[in-house]
Amino acid sequence: MRRLISAMGVLTSTLVLLAILAHVNPFEVVCDAMDKMFGAPPKWTQVTNYYLDPTTQEISHGDDPMPGLGTLKQYWHEHAGTGRTLFFGNSQMHSITLAPGEQPQSGPDKTYVDLVIDQIRSGNPNEQFYRLSFSGMSYPEVLWQVNYMLDDPDLRPNMVVLQINYQFFWTGGIRDSMLPMLSRPSFRARIEQLAAAGQPYSPTYLGALQHYDQMESKGKSPLSATADSGTASIQNSNFTPGYRIETHARAWVDDAISRDRRGELLESFENVLYRGRLYFLRVKPSTARSISGYRLLASSSALDSVAALCKANNIKLMLFYAPVNPSVSLYRTPENFQSYRQIVGGIAEKYDIPLFDFENSISADHWGSMLSGPDPLHMGRSAQRLMAKQVVEAIQSVKVQN
Secondary structure, X not given: OHHHHHHHHHHHHHHHHHHHHOOOOHHHHHHHHHHHHOOOOOHHHEOOOEOOOOXXXXXXXXXXXHHHHHHHHHHHHHOOOOOEEEEEEOHHHOOOEOOOOOOOOOOOEOOHHHHHHXXXXXXXXXXXXXXXXXOOOOHHHHHHHHHHHHOOHHHOOOEEEEEEOOHHHOOOOOOHHHHHHHHOHHHHHHHHXXXXXXXXXXXXXXXXXXXXXXXXXXXXXXXHHHOOOOHHHOOOHHHOHHHHHHHHHHHHHHHHOOHHHHHHHHHHHHHHHHHHHHHOOOOOOOOOEOOOHHHHXXXXXXXXXXXXXXXXXXXXXXXXXXXXXXXXXXXXOHHHHHHHHHHHHHHHHHOOOXXXXXXXXXXXXXXXXXXXXXXXXXXXXXXXXXXXXXXXXXXXXXXHHO
């Protein structure tokens, strides 16, 4: 009896907490309190109202890219024969942190990629563009995406503009939202070939294939997706009270808390953890770091393969060093900077790729602050216009040379 009462108490408490979460976001309250305590800038300095166009942007920013690519496939199929340019980058391509003196505007803001598209299309309306920008993008993910686009004639670009960041060499792996691309057999064959290529990034691709297969296996067998090891795996759990209670509870959660709401709660919880790292552990996005070893080797080899793939498929590739806030330094030692530049410069020279240096092109007064310090990556509104001008000139010079 005591066990039953205890179990019912736990279940009741869980349901009550879930009911509260369905209507209140406590994590947002915690974030606001932490921001106030540590003197973070106003929330409105982080722009949230952006210009959206599914025909030129992957608007989920990597959370669910497949629907956007489906839209692009249809759009580009209907506009065959025009120039197609892909922009690859991280959140700098889709985020704005307002600089001092800049105020929110009534309409949606455009980032520099949107402004580039506007300027080039004003002279040539038939040019097609698409921005694939994911927060924390890795070079293995760029190689993954380029292979996916090349595998479909309706998604095949004529030109790739790739943002180069020092932070890119730190990140790695393939995010789960990109794994459904493996459902296309011809693309999976490409990834299997890369996984077996013996490159430093090959284990990342092998792990992605294995993870996808595990997800698919669980999707085909509901029991394997919910049952753990032990007694649940050797008895028919459909006849156990625990299984029935859990099934009803899951059904209730699905009805009571929408997927969008769950995503909002998860994001807020992650923001609490992120702020804890910034405020208490003092680990910031602008913290200088040394990148070496396997991370550097895997990222640089993936970048090299991107260049080789574009060259083999007669695709123009343009590289540019992304702007960095002059108020921060991302390199722990001068050797880190030199190594980074040597790797990128060596690849550009090896494949005869135009490489533009915008790293120090945006002065400090065009950057804002993020939480506990200067924003190292996301530029202000005026900086977006300056960056767009530079990128347009670079693209035009590349096209003239070719």
